[in-house]
Amino acid sequence: MDPELRREIILDNYNSPVNKGQGTSEYIKVNTNNSSCIDNIDLWILIDNNIIKDIKFDGEACAISTASTSIMTKELIGKSIDDALTFVESFECMIDEKEYDSEILNEANVFDEIYKQANRKTCATLPYKGIVKAIEEYRSRKE
Amino acid sequence: MKYKEDFPMLRTGIIYFDNGATTFKPKCVIDAMDKYYSEYSANAHRGDYDISLKVDMAYEGVRDKIKDFINARYREEIIFTKGTTESINMIVECFFANILEPGDEVLITNSEHASNILPWYKLSKNSGIKVNMIPLDETLHLTLNNIKKQITDKTKVISIAEITNVVGDIRDIKAITEYAHARGIFVLIDGAQSVPHKKTDVQDTDIDFLAFSAHKMCGPTGVGVLYGKKELLEEFDPLYTGGGMNESFDSVDEVYYKDLPLRLEAGTQNIAGVIAYGSAIDYLNMIGMNNICSIEQQLCKYLIEKLEKIKHIDIINTEPDSGIVSFNVDGIFAQDVAVYLNKYNICVRAGNHCAKVLKNTIGVKNTVRVSLYFYNTKDEIDKLVELLSDKDKIMKEMI
Numbered sequence: 005m006d007p008e009l010r011r012e013i014i015l016d017n018y019n020s021p022v023n024k025g026q027g028t029s030e031y032i033k034v035n036t037n038n039s040s041c042i043d044n045i046d047l048w049i050l051i052d053n054n055i056i057k058d059i060k061f062d063g064e065a066c067a068i069s070t071a072s073t074s075i076m077t078k079e080l081i082g083k084s085i086d087d088a089l090t091f092v093e094s095f096e097c098m099i100d101e102k103e104y105d106s107e108i109l110n111e112a113n114v115f116d117e118i119y120k121q122a123n124r125k126t127c128a129t130l131p132y133k134g135i136v137k138a139i140e141e142y143r144s145r146k147e
Numbered sequence: 148m149k150y151k152e153d154f155p156m157l158r159t160g161i162i163y164f165d166n167g168a169t170t171f172k173p174k175c176v177i178d179a180m181d182k183y184y185s186e187y188s189a190n191a192h193r194g195d196y197d198i199s200l201k202v203d204m205a206y207e208g209v210r211d212k213i214k215d216f217i218n219a220r221y222r223e224e225i226i227f228t229k230g231t232t233e234s235i236n237m238i239v240e241c242f243f244a245n246i247l248e249p250g251d252e253v254l255i256t257n258s259e260h261a262s263n264i265l266p267w268y269k270l271s272k273n274s275g276i277k278v279n280m281i282p283l284d285e286t287l288h289l290t291l292n293n294i295k296k297q298i299t300d301k302t303k304v305i306s307i308a309e310i311t312n313v314v315g316d317i318r319d320i321k322a323i324t325e326y327a328h329a330r331g332i333f334v335l336i337d338g339a340q341s342v343p344h345k346k347t348d349v350q351d352t353d354i355d356f357l358a359f360s361a362h363k364m365c366g367p368t369g370v371g372v373l374y375g376k377k378e379l380l381e382e383f384d385p386l387y388t389g390g391g392m393n394e395s396f397d398s399v400d401e402v403y404y405k406d407l408p409l410r411l412e413a414g415t416q417n418i419a420g421v422i423a424y425g426s427a428i429d430y431l432n433m434i435g436m437n438n439i440c441s442i443e444q445q446l447c448k449y450l451i452e453k454l455e456k457i458k459h460i461d462i463i464n465t466e467p468d469s470g471i472v473s474f475n476v477d478g479i480f481a482q483d484v485a486v487y488l489n490k491y492n493i494c495v496r497a498g499n500h501c502a503k504v505l506k507n508t509i510g511v512k513n514t515v516r517v518s519l520y521f522y523n524t525k526d527e528i529d530k531l532v533e534l535l536s537d538k539d540k541i542m543k544e545m546i
Contacts, residue, residue, distance in 0.1 A: 014546050042482055042498040042513050064512055066482040067546050124486065 005113060013114045017071035022078055025060045032141050036134035043069040043130055049138040054085050061131070068115075068124050073131035075111045085139050092132045099125050150522040153430075162493045162527045167312050167340060167471055167518030169362045172427070176365060179426040183419045191418055192391060192409065206418055209425035210408065213372055216428050217357065218348040221377050223407040227421055230371035231339040232262040234358030235306075237373055237411070238335055239266040241383040243304060249275030253304040254297055256281050256289055258311040263337040267306065277301070286466055287314045291322055304333045309341035313499075313516065314464045315447075315471030317341070321352045328353065339363055343520075344443060344469055346436040355379055361420065366427035370420035373411070380407050387413035434521060442521045443470035449525055450517065453532040460535060463514055470519030476541060481513040483545040484535075490544060491534055 027033065027048025037044040045063035049056060059077040076095075080088045095112055097104035101119050115128045151157045156171040163171060183205070187198040191206045213225045228234045247253075253267050257280055267278045281297045284290055289307065305327050310317050324334045335356040338347065342357070343364030349357055356379070361370035375383075385392060385404065392413040394403040404410045431439065447470045454460050454474060463473040476484050485497035496516045517531070535541070 011543070011546060015542065018546075064480070066480045066486070070480075071546075121486075 010114045014071040017074040018067040021070055021074035023060050026062050027060045032138045034134045034137045036130050043127055045073055047134040051142045056080050056083055056088055066127055068127040069130050072128045076131045079110055079112055092136055095132055096129060099129055154522060157522060160492055164517040165494045165496045166520035168496060170365050170520055173365055173430050175430055176423045176426045180367060180419045180423040183422050190415055202418060205422045209421050212425050212428045217374060218350050219374055220350060224374055224377050226373040226408050226411045227416055228371045228373050229369055230360040231358045234371050234373035235262050236266045237386050238356050239270055241386050244270055245384055247276045247303055250301055251303045252277045252279055252299060252301045253306055254279055254281050254302060255306050256283060258314050259308055260312055263306055287464060288316045289318050294323060302332050306335040308337040310469050312340050313473050315467030315469045317468035324353050345440040349374055361424040364427060365430055366424040367420040369417050370424050383411060385411055389413045439521045443519050446519050446523055450528050457536050459538045472517045473514040475514055479541060481515045484515045487541050487545040488534060493531055
């Protein structure tokens with residue numbers, strides 16, 4: 005991807021993130037933070053009949069984390085939880101420099117070179133850890 | 148600059164503004180550690196052979212140096228620990244846990260480091276003491292007046308930093324201690340950010356306890372000091388028991404501990420670290436603590452004057468007494484600013500600086516922090532300010 009375009013997309017999502025806000029009590033709420041940085045994002049996920057109906061997020065975080073969360077919400081809303089988990093797996097493989105399916109990642113491909121900045125890998129994957137937690141929570145509630 | 152020759156890290160091209168976290172080490176400190184491991188690597192207080200005796204003399208010699216450095220009355224008042232955190236935990240666990248009663252009050256402030264809050268919270272949970280906050284004034288300083296307002300007849304301890312690690316204010320410890328002692332209140336000082344930067348005199352201030360770390364003052368990591376008045380240290384119930392601290396033991400009823408200071412230093416200590424710490428003390432004495440303090444104040448004033456001219460920079464503490472400046476770049480997350488500066492080999496800290504409760508006071512959770520030491524230069528500050536003055540450049544290069 006062209007570096008200028010990549011930067012533009014990330015900054016765009018940082019400065020004007022989509023799906024910023026808080027969910028109601030119907031949503032599953034998870035907090036994401038990691039010990040190596042100071043990002044702290046709350047995610048609200050609405051799952052109905054195994055479909056992700058909506059995601060909202062709020063909190064204080066760096067450009068990479070915020071942009072990554074914004075892009076993730078766009079990509080995952082409307083997906084089944086199985087497809088969402090496939091997406092997450094692909095994204096994490098990309099970050100870890102393993103083989104991955106770039107076709108399905110769409111806009112999330114902007115982070116395909118983040119491995120060059122080791123200290124920011126956790127920022128990019130932060131919201132994905134949150135979504136996995138929420139899906140686990142959804143599944144355990146169903147059982 | 149004249150200090151550059153002394154510090155290998157200063158020759159790497161890195162501009163280091165995170166001295167509140169840890170400081171660089173001069174060559175003499177690294178050499179001292181190296182020398183111990185290469186020439187007289189033995190345990191202390193044990194052997195009947197030459198190199199062990201040499202270790203004893205070197206190790207105990209550092210205790211004397213520290214005693215003089217903070218002007219303690221007796222060498223037994225200097226206990227070596229792992230660092231400030233361990234020192235404070237020991238003071239709370241070995242002393243205060245035994246003498247405080249449910250309902251007794253400990254006063255701290257919102258700008259304390261986690262290591263001067265959490266041991267108290269833990270004690271509060273376990274034994275029912277109360278931990279109360281002394282409010283800061285509008286410039287985030289601690290005034291004696293605000294302390295007076297918080298003191299009740301239940302107040303038993305005031306536990307505060309002499310210099311805080313986010314705001315950088317210097318507290319008037321002598322006046323606070325005089326007031327506290329007149330009411331039978333103990334004073335514990337977290338000296339992590341003050342002992343490395345200004346002259347410390349525990350007899351003049353008359354404080355009861357002081358905790359500080361070697362690595363924040365040109366010494367190695369893993370070494371710190373617990374200072375306590377001798378008569379109080381005598382009351383400590385050792386946190387660790389074992390080798391090096393016992394006189395003899397035959398049965399559970401016949402256990403005899405050594406006298407201070409060894410009673411509170413169980414197990415093999417960080418000998419290499421303590422010996423190297425002695426070299427750090429020599430180095431700081433050579434430059435002079437008053438000199439260090441004034442160099443830092445000048446650098447800090449210079450930095451603030453420059454930062455104040457940049458309209459997109461919001462300084463949290465415009466009146467620091469020491470070399471700590473916290474700020475934010477308008478609309479840019481602190482961590483992104485740090486990542487941007489890192490691309491130019493400039494190290495600053497982004498975050499809450501372990502003073503998590505401070506956000507309740509200043510309403511800002513994360514800041515960029517520059518913490519200076521005497522080896523920083525105006526040229527380095529110029530470089531920092533130049534990089535911060537162009538907000539578009541930061542936005543462009545932070546990712």
